[in-house]
Amino acid sequence: MATVRRTSCNLCEAICGVLVTVEAGRVTDIRGDEADPLSRGHICPKAVALRDLQEDPDRLTQPVRRTATGWEELGWDEAYAYVATRLRAVQKDHGRNSVGVYLGNPNVHSVGAMTHMPTVVRLLKTRNRFSATSVDQLPHMLAVHLMYGHQLMVPVADIDRTSYLLMLGANPLASNGSMMTAPGFGRRLKEVQKRGGRVVVIDPRRTETAAVADEHHFVRPGTDAAFLLALIHQILRDGTTAVASYVDSLSVVDEVTRDWTPERAAAVTGIAADDIRRIAREFAAADKAACYGRLGVSTQQFGAICQWAVQVLNIITGNLDRPGGSMFPRPAVDTLRGIGKGHIGAWTSRVRSLPEFGGELPASAMADEILTPGDGQIRAMVTIAGNPVLSTPNGRRLDEALETLDFMVCVDPYINETTRHADVILPPTPPLERDHYDLAFHQLAVRNTARWNDAVLPRPSESRHDWEIFRGLGLALLDSGRLRQRAITSLRLRLSPRRVVDLGLRIGPYRLSVRKLRKSVGGVDLGPLQPALPGRLYTKTKRIDLAPAMIIDDLPRAFSALFTGPADDGLLLIGRRHLRSNNSWMHNSARLVKGKPRHQLLMNPDDLRSRDLTDGQLVEISSAAGTISVEVASSNDMMPGVVSLPHGFGHGRPGVRLSVASQVAGASINDITDSTLTDPIAGTAALNGVPVKVTAAPA
Numbered sequence: 052m053a054t055v056r057r058t059s060c061n062l063c064e065a066i067c068g069v070l071v072t073v074e075a076g077r078v079t080d081i082r083g084d085e086a087d088p089l090s091r092g093h094i095c096p097k098a099v100a101l102r103d104l105q106e107d108p109d110r111l112t113q114p115v116r117r118t119a120t121g122w123e124e125l126g127w128d129e130a131y132a133y134v135a136t137r138l139r140a141v142q143k144d145h146g147r148n149s150v151g152v153y154l155g156n157p158n159v160h161s162v163g164a165m166t167h168m169p170t171v172v173r174l175l176k177t178r179n180r181f182s183a184t185s186v187d188q189l190p191h192m193l194a195v196h197l198m199y200g201h202q203l204m205v206p207v208a209d210i211d212r213t214s215y216l217l218m219l220g221a222n223p224l225a226s227n228g229s230m231m232t233a234p235g236f237g238r239r240l241k242e243v244q245k246r247g248g249r250v251v252v253i254d255p256r257r258t259e260t261a262a263v264a265d266e267h268h269f270v271r272p273g274t275d276a277a278f279l280l281a282l283i284h285q286i287l288r289d290g291t292t293a294v295a296s297y298v299d300s301l302s303v304v305d306e307v308t309r310d311w312t313p314e315r316a317a318a319v320t321g322i323a324a325d326d327i328r329r330i331a332r333e334f335a336a337a338d339k340a341a342c343y344g345r346l347g348v349s350t351q352q353f354g355a356i357c358q359w360a361v362q363v364l365n366i367i368t369g370n371l372d373r374p375g376g377s378m379f380p381r382p383a384v385d386t387l388r389g390i391g392k393g394h395i396g397a398w399t400s401r402v403r404s405l406p407e408f409g410g411e412l413p414a415s416a417m418a419d420e421i422l423t424p425g426d427g428q429i430r431a432m433v434t435i436a437g438n439p440v441l442s443t444p445n446g447r448r449l450d451e452a453l454e455t456l457d458f459m460v461c462v463d464p465y466i467n468e469t470t471r472h473a474d475v476i477l478p479p480t481p482p483l484e485r486d487h488y489d490l491a492f493h494q495l496a497v498r499n500t501a502r503w504n505d506a507v508l509p510r511p512s513e514s515r516h517d518w519e520i521f522r523g524l525g526l527a528l529l530d531s532g533r534l535r536q537r538a539i540t541s542l543r544l545r546l547s548p549r550r551v552v553d554l555g556l557r558i559g560p561y562r563l564s565v566r567k568l569r570k571s572v573g574g575v576d577l578g579p580l581q582p583a584l585p586g587r588l589y590t591k592t593k594r595i596d597l598a599p600a601m602i603i604d605d606l607p608r609a610f611s612a613l614f615t616g617p618a619d620d621g622l623l624l625i626g627r628r629h630l631r632s633n634n635s636w637m638h639n640s641a642r643l644v645k646g647k648p649r650h651q652l653l654m655n656p657d658d659l660r661s662r663d664l665t666d667g668q669l670v671e672i673s674s675a676a677g678t679i680s681v682e683v684a685s686s687n688d689m690m691p692g693v694v695s696l697p698h699g700f701g702h703g704r705p706g707v708r709l710s711v712a713s714q715v716a717g718a719s720i721n722d723i724t725d726s727t728l729t730d731p732i733a734g735t736a737a738l739n740g741v742p743v744k745v746t747a748a749p750a
């Protein structure tokens with residue numbers, strides 16, 4: 052008999068509600084849940100692939116250990132004890148920091164990782180912690196930490212009420228939105244337009260999102276800081292500001308943006324000065340406007356300046372904290388309370404002296420820390436839900452570095468480009484076997500809602516949930532410290548995610564509980580976002596500093612690099628996402644990868660012609676970091692001088708056990724992105740705007 056279960060898809064930040072049909076223990080159908088007050092029935096093709104994860108023959112269900120002849124299975128308790136012993140042995144011989152940790156993206160999509168993983172990381176007591184943050188949203192976190200006092204106090208564009216949405220470096224029609232949970236982004240954009248509002252997109256590629264916008268401008272990669280500061284310059288010169296009483300240092304912003312004129316910006320961005328002036332005036336004049344900048348303006352050399360400038364633009368036009376502007380969500384579990392406010396530069400990386408942020412060092416420093424001998428060198432790695440060989444710059448070098456380690460353990464369901472180097476792999480249950488409450492993305496959602504999901508399917512007795520793995524590992528690592536502290540940690544590890552969430556809901560702003568959420572069909576609607584300032588600010592003064600010194604001091608670097616540096620007329624490489632692809636994994640779902648290939652280098656036809664290249668030809672792309680070969684595809688949607696390649700491809704490495712993925716063509720863009728190219732303020736990798744040459748591949 053078929054039963055229909057309600058849950059949500061947690062593959063991306065949109066957290067869409069889904070209805071899953073189960074027959075005789077197998078999933079036979081997955082569709083959108085109209086009753087979900089946030090997603091209102093929206094899903095994308097990836098939701099259907101949740102089913103493939105369930106039945107995936109490549110997916111591990113038991114711990115495995117690498118031996119001279121291949122992988123052998125081992126029991127869970129044996130695995131925890133073995134891993135703990137090996138890690139502690141390395142630390143005993145080489146010091147605490149000789150164990151490195153890398154945390155990948157799916158951690159934020161799993162409640163069990165959110166509630167239990169940090170305890171295990173703390174028990175490792177190492178400063179060599181890395182994560183996907185520094186190849187992603189670090190500049191957002193830095194900007195809001197400096198301005199609002201908390202690294203996760205990130206405002207989101209109030210898309211459902213705005214009348215002017217300015218988007219830079221974001222392609223939500225492919226990504227479904229990021230640092231902004233707005234399922235059905237496309238439908239929401241249409242609604243803006245139906246209300247008579249305007250959508251403006253700034254992107255070096257005419258993306259799927261640009262195609263539905265009212266206006267799109269190509270921008271030369273890495274120059275958005277000039278565009279954003281020229282908008283601020285113009286609004287300040289026009290005197291059309293509307294700044295709240297709790298905002299300080301407007302005069303400093305006025306002074307430092309004086310020379311950032313629309314004319315200068317036009318010369319480097321490629322956006323006409325008149326357009327910049329007009330956009331500034333339209334943005335300031337709109338009754339409700341929001342500026343939103345995402346990955347393309349984070350993972351570049353001026354990411355921190357860009358994310359700061361986005362906030363400044365919203366603030367000086369009176370759009371921060373106003374309905375239809377840029378607003379702060381109020382989730383049912385207050386995640387901000389459970390996570391530190393953030394800090395920067397408390398220590399630096401050993402080899403390149405890059406600063407920590409919130410306790411993590413930039414991923415761009417990881418290979419150096421493994422490969423460079425000396426005190427504090429990393430000798431063992433723990434990766435949790437990450438594939439840094441494909442997702443961090445200079446991945447090829449990291450690939451080689453991982454092979455030199457004394458020990459490596461991965462919490463991951465697959466043997467992929469990264470985990471193939473492991474000594475032990477601990478695979479967690481797949482999403483449909485887990486309970487879920489989204490601790491991360493209600494915090495970034497454009498509407499306040501809450502839902503609890505019971506696991507759709509039981510976990511097989513031989514499998515373990517991620518939180519159970521962290522409990523097992525944590526207890527095995529709990530070998531030192533005061534008795535009282537050990538008892539507290541042990542208790543924390545033993546509480547189920549459900550108990551932790553229930554507690555969070557009960558003390559949260561709406562006094563909910565898991566029981567109440569379970570009774571609601573599709574989740575509870577807590578209404579549109581509400582103004583919250585200055586009361587909710589985390590700054591000591593309850594005021595906003597518009598001009599944090601760290602950013603202001605970096606402006607001269609940007610100014611000279613953008614306006615007085617040597618003109619670069621070579622090609623710049625940027626990234627790209629596709630609706631049916633998910634970072635570096637899920638390429639082994641036949642259902643998702645079918646259809647036209649998506650791995651090609653996109654290039655403007657004029658750029659092809661001037662290099663005597665033809666559409667479809669195999670080319671070599673070279674940067675300071677390396678060379679890869681891939682087919683080129685001619686595209687009028689590319690800005691001249693810019694080429695685009697998606698990340699997460701290049702699976703054909705020895706030992707990778709991903710059946711369909713090994714047939715997926717393409718190369719890893721991160722074999723040619725450059726770990727020395729970072730935004731120096733917090734060490735974010737500049738994955739976009741990498742100078743490259745493209746030539747015909749030798750026959």
Ligand SMILES: Nc1nc2c(c(=O)[nH]1)N[C@H]1C(S)=C(S)[C@@H](COP(=O)(O)OP(=O)(O)OC[C@H]3O[C@@H](n4cnc5c(=O)[nH]c(N)nc54)[C@H](O)[C@@H]3O)O[C@H]1N2
Binds near residue numbers: 443721
């Ligand atoms: N050039 C370039 N590089 C990029 C980007 C780009 O745009 N361009 N994007 C960057 C961004 S935004 C990000 S977030 C990073 C992502 O970087 P990573 O997080 O390092 O990479 P993912 O591809 O998300 O890898 C996810 C890993 O988790 C495993 N996994 C899947 N589900 C689970 C689970 O439930 N539990 C556990 N324990 N493991 C699981 C998968 O098998 C895989 O090994 O990549 C970054 N790299």
Ligand SMILES: Nc1nc2c(c(=O)[nH]1)N[C@H]1C(S)=C(S)[C@@H](COP(=O)(O)OP(=O)(O)OC[C@H]3O[C@@H](n4cnc5c(=O)[nH]c(N)nc54)[C@H](O)[C@@H]3O)O[C@H]1N2
Binds near residue numbers: 064225256271629740
């Ligand atoms: N289908 C799918 N969805 C995903 C993911 C996925 O891999 N596949 N990954 C998820 C993750 S981890 C994240 S972080 C989000 C990311 O979500 P988005 O930020 O929306 O992701 P991208 O599609 O990479 O969009 C970045 C855009 O920036 C543009 N760009 C590049 N360089 C520049 C620049 O210098 N200036 C400007 N203005 N634009 C630039 C690119 O052309 C691209 O269109 O997506 C999430 N959703």
Ligand code: SF4
Binds near residue numbers: 062098
């Ligand atoms: S947009 Fe697609 S992948 Fe993202 S949560 Fe919704 S269904 Fe899942």
Ligand SMILES: [Mo]
Binds near residue numbers: 156183187
């Ligand atoms: Mo990401």
